[in-house]
């Protein structure tokens with residue numbers, strides 16, 4: 001299990017849509033630019049789409065065509081949130097950067113008028129840099145994370161939202177094949193069903209991050225994509241509300257993902273993922289998952305139990321569920337899991353916690369956010385919204401994820417003991433899991449590959 005971070009962002013409730021809840025933080029396990037880049041890099045299609053001259057006006061074969069966006073500023077709702085925006089600054093350094101960026105943008109096809117309108121009220125936002133630098137590392141246990149992702153309140157709100165949007169979600173499901181409860185779960189995870197869509201002026205936030213430079217090239221690319229969205233007439237700069245890191249709307253698309261996947265499902269000519277009406281945002285999410293390879297009729301995964309004598313040598317295999325059943329992996333009802341295709345065994349808290357068989361659609365959810373915790377959160381919340389109960393197995397007492405520094409120490413100690421993790425980066429990837437399993441096997445432990453604090457303690461001795 002990869003370690004995950006929770007960026008706590010306190011956002012004002014923007015509407016009274018969802019029942020008040022204490023969960024103001026985004027459930028993206030990592031709201032860090034690094035990980036946002038992971039999403040952006042997930043598909044070559046995005047790369048293609050961000051080349052400004054070749055941005056698609058359609059979303060691909062078999063998917064609903066995005067209608068040619070029409071400029072109808074008069075119909076756009078007034079930006080009531082403009083008053084609450086933090087006041088941007090224009091320092092001499094920022095102004096010099098802006099002058100240079102303007103030239104680069106114009107060369108890449110942004111009309112000067114569009115650029116100047118976008119930056120009319122935009123500038124440097126110190127608050128964005130503050131948030132970028134002050135990201136604390138939270139290490140929740142997987143159980144605690146899933147408890148937040150699928151809290152009773154989030155489940156209840158999700159069921160209510162799914163009822164409210166039933167016709168829209170059914171139409172989206174017919175079009176893209178992604179079930180209503182999964183789309184609703186992404187909505188719940190990303191913005192608490194639209195109540196936390198972000199409180200930043202997108203252009204200012206991206207310009208700040210592009211100028212400040214820590215990941216300047218990435219954010220300049222996002223900023224160019226944002227300008228292209230404005231040029232297409234889908235919305236106005238003042239309506240482009242986003243998180244401090246540039247994730248926009250109900251399901252938190254970054255601009256390049258928007259260009260590649262956003263659709264106009266309401267048919268008004270605008271791909272409007274920022275409005276109170278979540279229709280376009282929800283359809284865009286389904287379009288994204290469909291393009292990432294979502295298989296109709298296939299679940300993301302299912303909770304399973306392992307037989308007492310389960311041989312953990314098989315834990316990293318990919319097998320058909322009927323095959324898994326022969327090895328002692330069965331559904332919670334004791335029956336073999338249905339054959340929806342090859343499945344991997346997921347042990348998010350190791351041998352002593354809940355176990356899952358996950359199918360291809362689990363990896364499709366990970367294209368939205370490359371983390372097992374996130375995909376499990378979406379999948380489980382989705383199941384709960386669709387009527388399922390809580391997980392049956394218990395999470396191990398006192399279980400928690402390793403902090404980044406601890407993960408580095410674990411990698412160092414494993415490598416020193418002759419189980420190379422092929423580098424020490426503090427991220428638990430396949431090489432580290434492999435090394436853990438080899439160490440566990442040699443030490444006579446169940447080879448579940450789980451990087452637990454107990455394992456680290458053992459290696460320290």
Ligand SMILES: [Ca+2]
Pocket residue numbers: 263264265266267268269270271272280
């Ligand atoms: Ca629309």
